[in-house]
Amino acid sequence: MVEQARQARTVGGRPLRVLHCPWNIAGQSAQLAAAERELGLDSRCVVIEETACGFPADLALAPRSPSIVQRERARWRLLWQAMRWADVVHFSFGQSCLVPNAFPDLGRISWSNPLDIVWRLYCRAVWLKDLPLLAMMGKRLAVSWQGDDARQHDRSLELFDISIATALGSDYYPAGSDAWKRRAIQAFARHVPIHFALNPDLLHVLPEQARFLPYANLDLSRVEAAPPRPEEDGPLVFAHAPSHRGAKGTQHVLAAAERLKAEGFSFELRLIEGLPRATAMARYAEADIIIDQLLAGWYGGLGVEAMALGKPLIAYLRQADLAFVDPAMRAELPVIDADPATIAAVMRSTLLKPRAELHALGLASAAFARRWHDPRRVAARVIEAYRAR
Known part of the structure; x- marks a missing residue:
């Protein structure tokens, strides 16, 4: 299989360009990109911002702990790179380029704060909108689900006797997060054909086409x-x-x-x-x-x-x-x-x-x-x- 993977090329003979983004959780995305390069692909791990955990990406578009303006500028630069450069966009942690707020619940807006209103409306307006755009452009799309991006409080209580949900309950899972995670999974299911789960329990809540994938986070x-x-x-x-x-x-x-x-x-x-x-x-x-x-x-x-x-x-x-x-x-x-x-x-x-x-x-x-x-x-x-x- 490794030798077959070396032959992966797009039409025209150049290496397939793969963009791993927008995060490098536990080093998974960067290490996978490095392995794909060894097998002949032109793969890069590009993240929105640097992290302090010792898991460097190939490129971080904003510094550690950036301002909102810096982070959002980096987000749109990342989308432009996906549109202009990539043949394959492989998303990580169940997020796309355009997820400025994982759970942009309008019900939490402080209506007395104009900036909060603008921010929440912006989050709702752009949230995951790059998925249909990139699919329409003919990009090959994949996503790796890694844990709490898909794991849900209510479903865990239904399915498991022992779980994070049974131990910690709503103290760990933000109010409303289950509904937003299901919306995200549905959006990815509509536009992204390739789904991987790094933890097998996630397959209880992911689309039928999702498959278990072992961690590849370490050289x-x-x-x-x-x-x-x-x-x-x-x-x-x-x-x-x-x-x-x-x-x-x-x-x-x-x-x-x-x-x-x-x-x-x-x-x-x-x-x-x-x-x-x-x-x-x-x-x-x-x-x-x-x-x-x-x-x-x-x-x-x-x-x-x-x-x-x-x-x-x-x-x-x-x-x-x-x-x-x-x-x-x-x-x-x-x-x-x-x-x-x-x-x-x-x-x-x-x-x-x-x-x-x-x-x-x-x-x-x-x-x-x-x-x-x-x-x-x-x-x-x-x-x-x-x-x-």
Whole structure:
């Protein structure tokens, strides 16, 4: 498949031009663009503004924390680039170039503030209007849904016993966001033929043509596996790196650690938060076991990083969602399943395992990451979708 993808060309023989935009969440878009370039495409990741998380894009059109004017100017420059340059526009995080406000609800307008009125009306007027425009121009359109861009409070409560919604409720999901997410999904379904979901639970709410796609957020050639240390090197070190403590189930991890400490187990739990990616990766490398999330039902970009480093990974795997995953990938999953009710027992079992067994699991995790999350392999699948359109 990789070799076939190298042959992807437009009519006329020049490389296919692919624009990944408008965001680079967890490094997914930039890494996918880089892999597509390796396979012969002219791919770029262009984002509206710089981020502070250590996930650089090929080009950022506005500085970090820009003014509204700077951000909107960058937004329209991005649309012009999509119109003028790209053959394929691959949107990320369920947003197009023209999403100045994810949920432009007129009901929230402060009618005493003229600027707020103008801003809200502007958001409503342009929201996702580039989709029909780009489709009409003959651009090949794709979108990657990554998590909270599609995940909905009410549907999660209907479908799942364990979820971010059941744990956090409306404290996490803004009022009215479910309706706006459904509108966005419907708009993309009308105009965008290629849909990918990086988390399998999203396929419960996405269009029928959507397909699961493994994360491709990490250049695996730059990562050296460092499996769990032998017992003589000291107690096990667990690491947990929540981007949002509530959504990741951090309180359950902390409670489990406290309980096991009271039982007399010797280990260390390190919380890794708010660090640039390179620094965080160095901290993960120092740990033995990585705990990802306990609510979402799949592992995220952190999970890929952990497995690539040769660390056994603990995360909640929702069994009903695994039907959306390639059977071969499913059969090889090395992830240790845990949820809020079982995390203490899972950590206890891990502490009791021989280090040689954990070392072997770490090596298997690294092999799994290189088989299923190699950006070039993932990019080859994506390119096939571009060509099949």
